[in-house]
Amino acid sequence: MRIRLDNVGVEYGKYKAVDGVSFEVGPGEVLSIVGPNGSGKSSIIKCIAQVLKPSTGKVYLDGRDISSIDLNEIAKLVGYVPQNFHYLFFSNVMETVLLGRKPHIRWRVTQKDLDVVQRALDMMGIAHMAGKFMDELSGGEKQKVYIARTLAQEPQLYLLDEPTSNLDLKHQIEVLEITRRLTYEKNASMIVALHDLNLALRYSDRVAMMNRGRLYAYGKPEDVLTIQNINDVYGVETFIIESDYGRYIVPIRAK
Numbered sequence: 231m232r233i234r235l236d237n238v239g240v241e242y243g244k245y246k247a248v249d250g251v252s253f254e255v256g257p258g259e260v261l262s263i264v265g266p267n268g269s270g271k272s273s274i275i276k277c278i279a280q281v282l283k284p285s286t287g288k289v290y291l292d293g294r295d296i297s298s299i300d301l302n303e304i305a306k307l308v309g310y311v312p313q314n315f316h317y318l319f320f321s322n323v324m325e326t327v328l329l330g331r332k333p334h335i336r337w338r339v340t341q342k343d344l345d346v347v348q349r350a351l352d353m354m355g356i357a358h359m360a361g362k363f364m365d366e367l368s369g370g371e372k373q374k375v376y377i378a379r380t381l382a383q384e385p386q387l388y389l390l391d392e393p394t395s396n397l398d399l400k401h402q403i404e405v406l407e408i409t410r411r412l413t414y415e416k417n418a419s420m421i422v423a424l425h426d427l428n429l430a431l432r433y434s435d436r437v438a439m440m441n442r443g444r445l446y447a448y449g450k451p452e453d454v455l456t457i458q459n460i461n462d463v464y465g466v467e468t469f470i471i472e473s474d475y476g477r478y479i480v481p482i483r484a485k
């Protein structure tokens with residue numbers, strides 16, 4: 231799936247949170263959006279998820295204006311994991327992940343739906359807690375359930391807003407490995423907001439760096455995540471290590 235943002239702006243009342251953002255993500259590609267707190271990452275993701283309507287510009291999915299696409303079709307195509315998720319505290323893990331199948335279910339839940347849900351639970355390592363109620367889970371466990379729900383949805387576009395914020399080191403890597411692999415295998419696409427610049431460097435095909443609502447830099451990870459850009463946008467001095475395992479950004483001090 232190809233996603234194109236053309237001059238997207240977001241306003242909250244008179245406050246312009248996003249201004250004139252344009253970028254493109256091709257089939258089988260992962261785009262990370264990085265930038266300081268309040269720079270507009272979530273607002274952009276919400277426009278693509280159709281939670282917010284842009285005040286200017288348009289979002290296109292495979293060339294179609296997203297606002298003209300039927301919401302049932304959007305529900306099948308776009309899998310959105312928001313930053314702050316709301317769950318039904320009286321539902322259990324299995325039921326919550328099964329909700330991901332809702333756009334695909336016609337009359338009743340089929341064996342295929344249950345198989346897909348089981349696979350998603352297994353991929354996220356939460357099958358053993360399938361019967362637990364949502365309000366019995368830790369923050370990281372809830373986040374895994376919401377990612378599993380999106381995996382069960384089998385979307386063409388993964389929209390992940392800081393999906394690793396509550397996860398331990400191992401699961402931060404696993405979530406991005408799994409979603410990136412599915413993106414490549416299914417020729418889907420993925421747009422992910424990340425605070426960890428090293429994860430962005432490692433898992434993206436392209437990076438969009440936001441600064442105060444504007445796109446500051448956009449392109450290949452190594453061209454965007456430079457010492458100079460990080461210094462300009464975050465006000466943090468860094469150095470870069472080139473190792474056998476790849477390139478790493480090491481922060482030294484805030485300016």
Ligand SMILES: Nc1ncnc2c1ncn2[C@@H]1O[C@H](COP(=O)(O)OP(=O)(O)OP(=O)(O)O)[C@@H](O)[C@H]1O
Nearest residue numbers: 242245247265266267268269270271272273274313
């Ligand atoms: N519902 C809202 N009403 C008013 N202002 C908002 C609203 N949501 C976000 N904003 C403002 O818009 C700006 C961009 O917010 P957004 O959540 O998109 O940033 P972000 O880059 O995702 O931040 P963070 O890294 O802290 O999650 C911020 O200044 C924020 O205060």
